[in-house]
Amino acid sequence: MKKDKMIPVFFFSLALFLISFVIGYQLMGNKLEPQISRINQEKEDTQDYSDLQILKEDIRISPNTFIEERIHHTACDHVITKVNAATEEFVNMNKDEIVDYLEENYPNKKLISFSSSKITLGITKNHLCENHYIVGEKDDLIAIFKVNENGQRVLENVLIDHPISILMEVDQQKLIEGIVVDSEDELSEVLENFIS
The missing domain is CATH 3.10.20 (Ubiquitin-like (UB roll))
Structure with missing residues (x-):
């Protein structure tokens, strides 16, 4: 019996809700219509910028580069x-x-x-880098040359007590042509072979 009393209340509440929704929608629609038409008019009044290009500034070298x-x-x-x-x-x-x-x-x-x-x-x-030494000869003595940034030999040291004339002919020829070494350790090893 209680269920029978609830059904009319439910339908009355549903009808009341739907009526208030429709009335609210119409009232708001009437208020929004002038605003929507004003926004549409503003869109029409604005210029069309679609043909304009965005200019990109060139990347340039600065003093901080x-x-x-x-x-x-x-x-x-x-x-x-x-x-x-x-x-x-x-x-x-x-x-x-x-x-x-x-x-x-x-x-x-x-x-x-x-x-x-x-x-x-x-x-x-097209030459050696500055990290190389060349063991060669200068005035018939064993000499050490450093390679400069232009690939040229720069005299670094001459071993006065070690003439190349006392070496075998094969070793003399190697020194005349120049023996390229990559590090100071390798330089020490090559010099030790000729001096001892």
Whole structure:
């Protein structure tokens, strides 16, 4: 019996809810209609910017940009890396400008990577790198040469008490041609073989 009394209350509540929803929707729709038409009008009034392009600012070299040079020495197959701050000649250049500048002024340098913080250049040199020593002869004496950055021999030391004339002819020829060594340890070993 209690269930029979609840059914009309339920339907009355449901009807009341639906009527209030419809009335609220109509009232709000009437208030929103002028706002919607105003927004649509504003959209029509605004200009069409679809044909405009966004300009992208070029990345340029600044005084804070680092220039990394990777120098490949073909004679010894070593790669020496040097990092320096950008010099005035490169400041304010973009990627295309530096490529053109390098082709014109430094044909042996090639651009590997480019960003506003670091530029990497590749350089190929057809001689030994600066990490080598050459054991050779100077004025008929055993001499030690260092290789400079241009691949030239620079006299570092002459062993006055060790003339090459007392060595075998094969060893003399090796010293005249020059024996390339990669480290100070290897230099010590080679000198020990000739001096002892």
